[in-house]
Amino acid sequence: xxxxxxxxxxxxxxxxxxxxxxxxxxxxxxxxxxxxxxNDFDIFYIFPELKNYDLLNSNFQFLTKNYNSNIYxxxxxxxxxxxxxxxxxxxxxxxxxxxxNKEEGYNEKEKHDFSNIIxxxxxxxxxxxxxxxxANTSSNxxxxxxxxxxxxxxxxxxxxxxPRKNYPFIPVNCGAIPKDLIESELFGYTGGSFTGAxxxxxxxxxxxxxxxxxxxxxxxxxxLNMQVSLLRVLQDKCITKIGSKKCTxxxxxxxxxxxxxxxxxxxxxxxxxxxxxxxxxxxIHIPPLKDRIGDVPIFxxxxxxxxxxxxxxxxxxxxxxxxxxxxxxxxxxxxxxxxNFVENFVVLDGISTxxxxxxxxxxxxxxxLGKKLDILKDETEPENSPILSxxxxxxxxxxxxxxYYKGNMTKVASALGISRNSLYLKIKKYEIEI
Numbered sequence: 001x002x003x004x005x006x007x008x009x010x011x012x013x014x015x016x017x018x019x020x021x022x023x024x025x026x027x028x029x030x031x032x033x034x035x036x037x038x039n040d041f042d043i044f045y046i047f048p049e050l051k052n053y054d055l056l057n058s059n060f061q062f063l064t065k066n067y068n069s070n071i072y073x074x075x076x077x078x079x080x081x082x083x084x085x086x087x088x089x090x091x092x093x094x095x096x097x098x099x100x101n102k103e104e105g106y107n108e109k110e111k112h113d114f115s116n117i118i119x120x121x122x123x124x125x126x127x128x129x130x131x132x133x134x135a136n137t138s139s140n141x142x143x144x145x146x147x148x149x150x151x152x153x154x155x156x157x158x159x160x161x162x163p164r165k166n167y168p169f170i171p172v173n174c175g176a177i178p179k180d181l182i183e184s185e186l187f188g189y190t191g192g193s194f195t196g197a198x199x200x201x202x203x204x205x206x207x208x209x210x211x212x213x214x215x216x217x218x219x220x221x222x223x224l225n226m227q228v229s230l231l232r233v234l235q236d237k238c239i240t241k242i243g244s245k246k247c248t249x250x251x252x253x254x255x256x257x258x259x260x261x262x263x264x265x266x267x268x269x270x271x272x273x274x275x276x277x278x279x280x281x282x283x284i285h286i287p288p289l290k291d292r293i294g295d296v297p298i299f300x301x302x303x304x305x306x307x308x309x310x311x312x313x314x315x316x317x318x319x320x321x322x323x324x325x326x327x328x329x330x331x332x333x334x335x336x337x338x339x340n341f342v343e344n345f346v347v348l349d350g351i352s353t354x355x356x357x358x359x360x361x362x363x364x365x366x367x368x369l370g371k372k373l374d375i376l377k378d379e380t381e382p383e384n385s386p387i388l389s390x391x392x393x394x395x396x397x398x399x400x401x402x403x404y405y406k407g408n409m410t411k412v413a414s415a416l417g418i419s420r421n422s423l424y425l426k427i428k429k430y431e432i433e434i
Contacts, residue, residue, distance in 0.1 A: 010029045010030040010031075011030075012029070012031065013031060014031060014089060014090065015028075015029065015031045015032035015088070015089060015090025016028075016029045016031070016032065016087070016088070016089060016090075017029070017032050017087070017088035017089075017090065018087060018088075019088065031090070032090050112153055112156035112157050112160060113157050113160045113161055114128050114131065114132060114157050114161060116153075116157070117150075117153065117154070117157060118295065118298055118299055118302050119292060119295035119298060119299070120294070120295065120298060120418065120422065121292040121293075121294040121295045121417040121418060122417070122418070122419050123287050123291065123292050123417075124287075124292055124295060125419070127154075127284060127285075127286065130284065131154060131157065131158050131161075131284060132161060134158065134282050134284075135157075135158045135159075135161040135162040136161075136162060136163070137282075138253055139253075139281040139282055140234070140253065140254045140255070140256070140278065140279050140280075140281045140282075141155075141158065141254075141255045141256070141279075141281065141282045141283075141284060142219075142256050142257070142258070142262075142276075142279045142280040142281075142282070142283050142284070143155060143255065143256070143257040143258075143283075143284045143285075143286065144257070144258060144259070144262075144283065144284070144285045144286070145257075145259065145285055145286030145287070145288070146259055146286075146288045146334055147259045147333070147334065147336070148333045148334030148335050148336030148337060149286040149287070149288060149289070149334045149335060150286060150334075150335055151217070151257040151259075151286055152171060152215060152217060152257065154284060154286060155169075155171075155213070155215045155255045155257065156169060156215075158213075158255060159212070159213040159215075159253075159255070162213070162253070164211065164212045164213055164253060167209075167210075167211035167212030167213070168208060168209050168210075168211070168212040168213075169209075169212055169213050169215065170205050170208050170209040170212065170213070170214045170215065171214075171215040171217060172185070172186065172205050172214060172215065172216055172217065173217045173218055174216055174217060174218045174219055174221050174222045175217070175218035175221035176218075179223045179226075182222070182223065182226050183226060183229060183242060184202060184204070184242050185204065185205060186204050186205050186206055186226075186229075186230075186239075187204040187206060187207075187229070187233075187239045187240065187241055187242065188201065188202050188203050188204030188206075188207055188239075188241045188242070189201055189202050189204075189241050189242035189243050189244075190241050190242070190243035190244045191243075192243070193241075193242050193243025193244075194242065194243070201241070201243075204239065204241065206233065206239050206250050206252055207239065207248070207250065209250075209252045210250045210251060210252060211251055211252075212252065212253070213252070213253045213254075213255055214252050214253070214254055214255070215255050215256075215257070216230075216254060216255070216256040216257070217256075217257045218257070218258060218259075219256040219257065219258050219262075219279070220258040220259075220260035220262055220265055220270075220271060221260075224269075224270070224271075224272065227271065227272045227275050228272070230275060231272065231274060231275045231278060233250075234254070234275075234278045234279075235278075237249055237250065237251070238250060254279065256279045262276050263276075288331075288334055289330075289331040289334045289335060289338065290330040290331060292417055293327065293416075293417045294416050294417020294418045295417065296326065296327045296331075296338070297323075297327060297393070297394065299335060299338055300318070300323075300326060300327075300338070300342065303338065303339055303342040303343075304316070304318070304342055304345075304346065307339075307342055307343050307346040307347075308346055311343075311346060311347055313346050313347065313349065314349075316345060316346055316349060316350035317350060318350075320393065323393055325358040326338075326358075328358075329356075329358050337356075340354060341354045341356060394426070394430075395426075395430040395432065397416065398412070398416065398423070398426060398427065398430065398432060399432060401415050401416055402432070402434065407434060409423060409424070
């Protein structure tokens with residue numbers, strides 16, 4: 001039976017190596033032999049950095065890389081009644097990155113990059129250009145913005161456009177982890193280090209993110225004592241597991257995000273000033289939807305198509321009255337709220353029951369554009385009124401803005417949330433007389 005197992009392992013396209021706790025090889029399949037041109041090797045000789053890890057007291061699936069051959073090694077621990085050893089899997093970086101991403105609930109098919117970001121407003125276009133430049137650095141980033149503006153989306157886009165893109169992206173919601181567990185969640189612990197601890201230990205998120213990016217969402221909710229520990233990691237580039245005295249070096253880029261005013265939190269002694277400046281090498285502020293009103297119709301069209309496909313529903317019609325209300329509403333929940341509304345609207349075949357009152361808040365952006373352009377002028381429009389396409393609605397609003405601002409294209413572009421070049425292209429496209 002053992003011969004059959006070895007024959008199977010010799011005919012797969014992934015390296016399989018079994019070694020004992022001292023790193024001595026006990027079995028190596030043909031795929032691995034071809035890679036190393038040898039039948040035997042000492043893991044700790046090839047990867048001396050492994051000596052810094054407490055392998056015997058961890059169930060960590062250690063991922064490392066041979067930089068000369070672009071090969072990745074995964075080190076899960078295996079146990080039997082007689083001995084403890086390691087199963088080493090050898091494959092290319094794309095394979096193991098996808099494995100770790102799936103472990104963290106990240107679907108490769110939904111990979112985010114800057115081309116997937118919705119919006120063409122000057123505000124969002126400028127942010128994307130800045131992010132592209134920052135992505136090529138290893139500097140820490142602080143992303144700020146209201147809840148629902150897409151901070152994690154930008155974090156993933158930065159990671160996927162950086163030299164770290166083939167390494168893991170590990171998201172952590174600092175506000176969702178109990179205060180007494182956040183240290184072990186971030187840094188891990190050794191087996192039996194405290195009551196209730198897993199006897200095999202636990203791998204922290206920083207260790208999982210080694211070589212890649214860790215996304216610390218809601219960083220403003222992190223307790224002060226943990227802020228001190230995080231600051232130490234930023235300074236020393238190493239982590240210490242709970243129950244261990246060894247400091248393990250990690251190469252991780254930190255992207256933090258918050259919807260809180262951290263400067264105010266510093267004044268209230270809720271956030272450390274030194275940590276703020278460590279994280280804030282670059283600040284990316286994602287504006288709320290009400291400040292990028294030109295992107296609302298684009299989001300609406302995108303979400304209608306997305307939700308229709310997702311729920312296998314026909315694309316519902318949007319009356320002009322409803323469309324005008326949607327683009328004038330302030331959307332306090334931002335993109336997340338708009339998406340929830342559209343999902344409700346699509347599933348119920350164009351009759352929304354979503355808990356929203358379009359009259360309770362209107363955009364005050366661009367000199368109260370909603371009021372100036374008389375967006376809500378026809379509240380009594382009958383339900384059987386003509387339904388215009390997005391193209392016709394856009395054309396109509398451009399004409400309205402040009403008339404209101406008496407042909408001042410700078411003000412028109414600003415009011416509509418688009419650039420002057422985009423405005424002139426649309427005027428030409430729609431054959432609008434100036």
